[in-house]
Amino acid sequence: MxxxxxxxxxxxxxxxxxxxxxxxxxxxGGRITCVIxxxxxxxxxxxxxxxxxxxRVIARRDYSDTIEYSRAILSALDEEKADLVVYxxxxxxxxxxxxxxxxxxxxxVHPALIPSFCGKGYYGLxxxxxxxxxxxxxxxATVHFVTEVCDGGPIxxxxxxxxxxxxxxxxxxxxxxxxxxxxILPQAVSLFCEDKLEVRDGxxxxxx
Ligand code: GAR
Numbered sequence: 001m002x003x004x005x006x007x008x009x010x011x012x013x014x015x016x017x018x019x020x021x022x023x024x025x026x027x028x029g030g031r032i033t034c035v036i037x038x039x040x041x042x043x044x045x046x047x048x049x050x051x052x053x054x055x056r057v058i059a060r061r062d063y064s065d066t067i068e069y070s071r072a073i074l075s076a077l078d079e080e081k082a083d084l085v086v087y088x089x090x091x092x093x094x095x096x097x098x099x100x101x102x103x104x105x106x107x108x109v110h111p112a113l114i115p116s117f118c119g120k121g122y123y124g125l126x127x128x129x130x131x132x133x134x135x136x137x138x139x140x141a142t143v144h145f146v147t148e149v150c151d152g153g154p155i156x157x158x159x160x161x162x163x164x165x166x167x168x169x170x171x172x173x174x175x176x177x178x179x180x181x182x183x184i185l186p187q188a189v190s191l192f193c194e195d196k197l198e199v200r201d202g203x204x205x206x207x208x
Pocket of ligand 1: 011181
């Protein structure tokens, strides 16, 4: 069984999708063993506690810089014997020392179809605001491996979602979560835990 560590900063609906999927038996070969939050009081911590999942708070505000914070996260991941690290609405930038220690073992869910609407400054509601400003007709979500390039790692799964008349950033965010993020994140985690993901030359291949 692989140890899945989930990193969160906020509401934790993606964490909830992972927990629900785990409870349905849909995550084969792994289990969530710890949830780490960068913010004390994040609702995601309550979601984990309700399901008897260990929680830890490593508050960003307690560290003076990114390197010190990244070292603290790295020691926690090592202590928890992480096999897979999932960024589920984790809104803190980590130094590359963390990704280098867990190559192709960290994944992130991003609320757009990468390479559109991604990179520095594109997070949370901001992404959906930009999508609506641009007037694209399709958006969606992407799960990708984390590398030192922000939102630039190998793409694991993507799902498209249509923009509708009258969408606000909030309405669109909810649709993207329901129709895409909450589906593809648990799927990607399960594929990883079943050893079905292979990365060759920066491309993810899914084995049968
Ligand atoms: C999700 O939409 C996630 O894709 C996004 O933040 C939200 C967190 O919601 N992440 C990013 O924008 C990262 N670049 P949640 O806490 O309810 O899962």
